[in-house]
Every structure is written in C-alpha cells, then in structure tokens.
Amino acid sequence: xxxxxxxxxxxxxxxxxxxxxxxxxxxxxxxxxxxxxxxxxxxxxxxxxxxxxxxxxxxxxxxxxxxxxxxxxxxxxxxxxxxxxxxxxxxxxxxxxxxxxxxxxxxxxxxxxxxxxxxxxxxxxxxxxxxxxxxxxxxxxxxxxxxxxxxxxxxxxxxxxxxxxxxxxxxxxxxxxx
Amino acid sequence: xxxxxxxxxxxxxxxxxxxxxxxxxxxxxxxxxxxxxxxxxxxxxxxxxxxxxxxxxxxxxxxxxxxxxxxxxxxxxxxxxxxxxxxxxxxxxxxxxxxxxxxxxxxxxxxxxxxxxxxxxxxxxxxxxxxxxxxxxxxxxxxxxxxxxxxxxxxxxxxxxxxxxxxxxxxxxxxxxxxxxxxxxxxxxxxxxxxxxxxxxx
Numbered sequence: 001x002x003x004x005x006x007x008x009x010x011x012x013x014x015x016x017x018x019x020x021x022x023x024x025x026x027x028x029x030x031x032x033x034x035x036x037x038x039x040x041x042x043x044x045x046x047x048x049x050x051x052x053x054x055x056x057x058x059x060x061x062x063x064x065x066x067x068x069x070x071x072x073x074x075x076x077x078x079x080x081x082x083x084x085x086x087x088x089x090x091x092x093x094x095x096x097x098x099x100x101x102x103x104x105x106x107x108x109x110x111x112x113x114x115x116x117x118x119x120x121x122x123x124x125x126x127x128x129x130x131x132x133x134x135x136x137x138x139x140x141x142x143x144x145x146x147x148x149x150x151x152x153x154x155x156x157x158x159x160x161x162x163x164x165x166x167x168x169x170x171x172x173x174x175x176x177x178x
Numbered sequence: 179x180x181x182x183x184x185x186x187x188x189x190x191x192x193x194x195x196x197x198x199x200x201x202x203x204x205x206x207x208x209x210x211x212x213x214x215x216x217x218x219x220x221x222x223x224x225x226x227x228x229x230x231x232x233x234x235x236x237x238x239x240x241x242x243x244x245x246x247x248x249x250x251x252x253x254x255x256x257x258x259x260x261x262x263x264x265x266x267x268x269x270x271x272x273x274x275x276x277x278x279x280x281x282x283x284x285x286x287x288x289x290x291x292x293x294x295x296x297x298x299x300x301x302x303x304x305x306x307x308x309x310x311x312x313x314x315x316x317x318x319x320x321x322x323x324x325x326x327x328x329x330x331x332x333x334x335x336x337x338x339x340x341x342x343x344x345x346x347x348x349x350x351x352x353x354x355x356x357x358x359x360x361x362x363x364x365x366x367x368x369x370x371x372x373x374x375x376x377x378x379x380x
Contacts, residue, residue: 006366006370007362007366010362010365010366010369011362014340014347016347041373041377042369042373044373044376045369045372045373045376046341046369048318048321048322048372048376049322049337049341049342050341051318051319052319052322052342053319054232054233054236055236055239056232057231057232057235057249057252058245058249059249060228060231061227061231061235061249061252061253061256062224062227062228062231064253065224065227065253065256065257066220066223066224066227068253068257069220069223069224069256069257069260070220072257072260072261074215074216074217074218075215075216075260075261075262075263075264076216076263076264
C-alpha cells in the first residue's frame with residue numbers, strides 16, 4: 001500500500017474508514033515509521049483537547065437569562081398556534097374555492113362544472129341550493145379573466161406576507177441552530 | 179412587633195416553599211426539566227440554565243476567545259435555546275444540543291462583530307489581568323488556546339463540536355448547516371494548522 005494521504009489519516013483518526021481500508025492502513029502503519037509519526041502528531045493534537053480544563057463562569061447568568069425568558073411565550077406554544085392557524089386558513093381556502101369556483105367559472109366562461117366531477121359542490125350542498133343564503137349568488141364585477149387572475153395572485157401574495165410569522169415559527173428549529 | 183410577625187411569617191413560608199421547589203428540581207434529569215419547561219414551568223428552565231451555564235460558557239469561550247463576549251453569547255444562547263426547546267429530542271442528551279446552539283451563536287457573533295486580531299488582544303489582556311483565571315491555565319492549555327485563536331472561526335467551531343463535544347461528521351454538518359465534505363475539510367485543515375502551531379510553540 002502507498003503512503004496514505006492526510007485525509008485518509010484523519011479519517012483513520014476519527015474511526016471513519018471502512019473495515020478493509022482500516023485493516024490495510026493498520027498493516028501499512030506497522031511497517032512505516034514516517035506515517036506512524038504523522039499519525040502520532042495528529043493524535044497529539046486531539047490529546048491536547050482531551051486535557052483541556054474548563055474554567056468557572058465569571059458570574060451566574062441564570063437571573064438575567066430568566067428575566068428575559070419570563071417575557072417570552074412557552075416554547076412550542078407559538079408553533080402549536082401556528083399549525084392551528086395554518087390549518088384553519090387551509091380549511092377556509094378549501095371552503096371558499098368550493099363555494100366560489102363553480103359560480104366563478106359559470107359566470108366567466110359559461111361553463112357548468114360537470115356533475116360527475118363536482119356534484120356535491122355545484123349542486124347538492126345546501127349553501128348553493130338556498131338562494132336566501134347571503135352570497136349564495138353574488139354579482140360578479142365585470143372583470144376579465146386576466147384581472148381576476150391578477151386579483152387572485154395579489155391575494156395569495158398578501159396571504160404569504162401575512163403568514164411570514166407563522167412560517168418562521170414553524171421553522172423555529174433551524175432558526176435556533178443557525 | 180405584631181406587624182413584623184404579620185409580614186414575616188408568609189414571607190418565610192414562601193421562601194421555604196421556593197427552596198423546597200428548587201430542591202425538587204435539582205434532583206430531576208435534564209429530560210424531565212425540559213418536559214416541565216414545555217408544560218410552562220419556567221423554574222425548570224432556570225434549573226437547566228444553572229446546571230449547564232459553565233459548560234455553555236466554556237463552549238462560547240473557545241469559539242469567541244473572549245470572556246466578556248463569551249458571557250454575552252452564553253446568555254443569548256440560553257434564550258435562543260428556550261425558544262427552540264420544542265425542537266429538542268428528549269431521548270438524546272441536552273448538553274450536545276445546547277453546545278450546537280451556543281457554537282452557532284458564537285460563530286455568528288465572531289463573524290459579525292469582531293475582527294480576529296481584536297479577539298486575540300482581548301483574550302491576551304484578560305489572561306494577564308485576571309490572576310484567578312491565569313492560575314487555572316497550565317502551560318499546555320495556554321499553548322492550545324493560543325493555537326485555537328489562530329484558526330478561522332468556522333474551523334474553530336468544527337473543532338469545538340468534534341473534539342470537545344465528540345459529535346460525528348453528520349451531527350456537525352447538521353448543527354452548523356454545512357455539507358459533510360465542508361466539515362471534513364474544515365476539520366482536517368484545522369488539525370493540520372494546529373499541528374504546525376503546536377510544533378512551533380514547543
């Protein structure tokens with residue numbers, strides 16, 4: 001076996017070589033003084049850290065830390081609230097789409113959604129069969145499909161901006177560790 | 179005289195109750211303290227802070243290389259760890275997770291605030307001016323500390339997590355948001371540099 005490179009020696013030191021590679025290197029080290037000296041030098045570096053003694057903290061930080069902690073919400077409570085808020089929004093959006101999409105399509109394109117595809121949404125839900133229900137049949141402003149698309153995109157953008165806090169809360173782990 | 183009795187008795191009872199609560203928390207394992215904190219018991223987190231503050235301070239000190247800044251980083255890290263406590267896996271030990279939080283914060287601090295040269299001067303000044311700390315540093319540790327200060331912050335952070343916290347390459351990559359090849363590269367180059375520095379200082 002040729003002399004191992006620096007990376008291989010480091011992997012050996014960290015016990016990160018697979019068994020055959022380790023065995024080959026063990027055999028090489030048994031007969032190569034130069035490589036053994038190189039490995040010893042690396043082990044000395046690691047050994048220097050092992051002998052490190054911790055020093056006492058100059059002053060107790062528990063009081064100032066706890067003063068700040070007491071002003072913060074219980075960990076995880078914001079995340080739970082965030083998940084609930086997201087779930088509520090998703091449910092609301094599904095309901096809104098179910099309620100508005102068939103009528104919107106009918107008003108804009110004259111296309112009735114096929115019964116086989118959306119029977120319950122289009123015809124059988126009480127909200128669509130009760131004319132007295134507020135908003136069950138709403139007058140649509142005379143906007144083109146493009147303008148409706150732009151309005152929808154704007155609403156989605158606003159929704160995402162409004163939800164930045166929730167996304168951040170849900171991504172709490174990565175934020176804390178970075 | 180009667181007023182003294184009226185006010186002192188409840189206060190003493192409250193102190194005794196507080197002491198009993200603290201005593202009870204002292205005996206709990208880290209995982210139980212974390213569970214209680216997540217249930218809203220902030221005293222449990224206070225016990226975690228008292229228990230791990232010296233450890234966290236030393237992690238911060240090795241990365242920032244300056245005692246005053248290490249103390250600030252330690253405090254910020256405990257607040258950050260509190261916010262993220264829900265993401266802590268209670269089946270694993272608390273200290274390595276805390277060390278990852280402290281190391282990241284210390285690394286950000288070093289990269290954002292302090293040029294390396296200033297760090298060196300600060301630590302040297304602190305070392306010489308504080309007899310209590312100076313007495314604690316043996317010669318070998320002083321040489322290693324000086325060598326560590328010569329490393330770029332990212333290398334120092336990787337060395338901290340590998341050699342002092344005994345983390346695997348995967349765990350370090352996850353903690354510092356680096357690729358595994360970057361972790362290896364930083365670690366191996368740091369060792370090479372430290373080897374040279376320690377050989378020179380001998």
